[in-house]
Amino acid sequence: MxxxxxxxxxxxxxxxxxxxxxxxxxxxxxxxxxxxxxxxxxxxxxxxxxxxxxxxxxxxxxxxxxxxxxxxxxxxxxxxxxxxxxxxxxxxxxxxxxxxxxxxxxxxxxxxxxxxxxxxxxxxxxxxxxxxxxxxxxxxxxxxxxxxxxxxxxxxxxxxxxxxLPEKQLREGLGEVVKHGIIEGDDVFASLEVLAPHPLRKWPWETVVADSLRIKAMVVGDDKFEAGAREVLNLGHTFGHAIEKVTNYAVSHGDAVSMGLRAAGLLALRTGRFSGDEHLRVLALLALLRLPLVSPTTDHDALLAAMTSDKKTRAGQLRFVLPRTIGDVEFGVAVPLKTVRSVLARVNASPGAAELR
Ligand SMILES: NC(=O)c1ccc[n+]([C@@H]2O[C@H](COP(=O)([O-])OP(=O)(O)OC[C@H]3O[C@@H](n4cnc5c(N)ncnc54)[C@H](O)[C@@H]3O)[C@@H](O)[C@H]2O)c1
Ligand SMILES: [Zn+2]
Missing domain, CATH: 3.40.50.1970 (Rossmann fold)
Structure with missing residues (x-):
């Protein structure tokens, strides 16, 4: 217990x-x-x-x-x-x-x-x-x-x-577990990397849940009414919510968060915040957990519109929660539209050699 x-x-x-x-x-x-x-x-x-x-x-x-x-x-x-x-x-x-x-x-x-x-x-x-x-x-x-x-x-x-709980529903929660791992950093993230190749039914869930929950509890405890710090919990969610909306919820929240974590990593990479190695580490973990990395929609205008109307944007400016390292996430980062568009296009393709370009 x-x-x-x-x-x-x-x-x-x-x-x-x-x-x-x-x-x-x-x-x-x-x-x-x-x-x-x-x-x-x-x-x-x-x-x-x-x-x-x-x-x-x-x-x-x-x-x-x-x-x-x-x-x-x-x-x-x-x-x-x-x-x-x-x-x-x-x-x-x-x-x-x-x-x-x-x-x-x-x-x-x-x-x-x-x-x-x-x-x-x-x-x-x-x-x-x-x-x-x-x-x-x-x-x-x-x-x-x-x-x-x-x-x-x-x-x-x-x-x-x-x-x-059906396996599909179990997987729904994994995107958030990975997100919490990126927020907290090496200990929790590394333990997920160790567990990832093992069947989900064999995971030590009491420990996994406790570790993940502790991270959310820590963030929420600092910022109960969402004035600021709690925004880190939206890592992967600006893009994730947009993709859910644009696909009319054909993409589930968990899957959308996984794609969103990739998009956030790319944005961070392309604005000089995040290292290629760490971005690839996140992608490898998501892939091992069989969470999707490729966004099915090429309607980038619709995605941008959805991101702008997301209740988390301020004054119409596109702001993102981006990782600096695994274990250090910053919020409220304004990113040039051109960079956002280039990332949206990249997320339509499988990660490959072009990922770090
Ligand atoms: N309040 C918050 O901060 C917050 C945060 C994240 C998500 N949410 C909300 O949570 C909802 C998604 O949660 P969810 O994925 O648990 O959805 P859910 O409650 O619909 O559960 C998913 C499915 O699993 C079934 N189920 C649940 N537990 C089961 C069990 N032990 N055995 C068998 N079946 C079981 C449910 O009946 C349902 O069919 C969304 O509405 C989302 O908005 C709220
Ligand atoms: Zn979520």
Whole structure:
């Protein structure tokens, strides 16, 4: 078991977190618990509810990104009201990033806010979504447009859950794990290089999750409301979000982040920040993890437009988060349009001899 306390609420990473969660609720004197879960982890949620014991109800919802909407939020509100939930009820959300964002938003708003505990069951939720206090849902106008900043009472990363997580979803989280490795530097990055050739199912996930999460916790702890330093977490994401948008989400977030990490490396290389050796090290790791490096879209104007309208750009100026070395990432770097265009073209081709030119 690993505990991370630096954020002001405890994060527990363990193979089976049910007992630690039950103990946490008991020690807080929680009288009533409602477990809200994603249908795909209902079995796990019921096992957790059983360990918590009496006065525990499980409510199950069909989720997925397409259902991360206000309509689903309304459904959850309705079921909570029907179950007689009030301000003294603690909500426990069980599931991936969609569950955490949506149930977290419900908890932030139902009766103006009720206590919330997050049990993360996907790699994305464990290393990224469950911490940082961002909750919310998508609107027709865009992803994550309605929400609230609200920290949970506690987070539990339920490592054994990863056994039922489809490999595709496991890979979704790896882009963020590599990103955190580039932010932190040599120790974590090098340990990923050692693990990369081994089958994902054999990885020591408790350690991998703890290392990765610690990095996000450190950054978020320094900059809770995104005034600045937290921007390093957008490494690979300016381009990544653009590619998701331009391909109408045919490219998944994890894949887009991988392509975005390559683009950021190239931008850093071509503005004299990053060494060719380190750029190739990042590409080799992404390739070993079977994350894609080649962007399928040649509509560079659309990508540029998407990057300019990304909520993270300031005053229409294209700014990027770029690595100086593995372990040193800077944000807010303005890059000439010509350089950005040359990189967009390069990312359409496989890395080869031209990569470092
Ligand atoms: N709040 C934040 O800071 C933050 C950060 C990153 C991502 N996110 C959000 O997270 C979401 C993506 O997270 P995700 O990839 O976990 O998506 P998800 O919650 O939809 O989970 C992916 C799929 O795996 C299933 N699943 C989850 N855990 C499982 C398990 N243990 N066994 C079997 N199936 C399981 C889910 O039902 C779903 O079908 C996006 O909506 C994104 O916006 C939020
Ligand atoms: Zn991301």
């Amino acid at each position: 690993t505990r991370i306390e630096s954020l002001g609420y405890p994060i527990t990473i363990d193979h089976d977190t049910a007992r630690a969660l039950a103990k946490f609720l008991r020690e807080r004197g929680t009288a009533r618990t409602i477990v809200l879960c994603d249908r795909n982890v209902a079995e796990r949620a019921h096992a957790i509810a059983k360990t918590i014991g009496r006065n525990t109800t499980v409510l199950t919802f069909a989720l997925g990104e397409r259902r991360k909407t206000i309509r689903t939020v309304e459904r959850v509100y309705a079921e909570l009201a029907a179950a007689g939930a009030d301000r003294t009820t603690t909500l426990v959300g069980v599931g991936g990033g969609v569950a955490g964002d949506l149930f977290g938003f419900v908890a932030a708003t139902y009766m103006r806010g009720v206590p919330f505990v997050n049990v993360a069951t996907s790699l994305v939720a464990m290393v990224d979504a469950s911490i940082g206090g961002k909750t919310g849902v998508d609107l027709p106008a865009g992803k994550n447009l309605a929400g609230a900043f609200r920290d949970p009472l506690a987070v539990f990363c339920d490592i054994d859950s990863l056994e039922t």
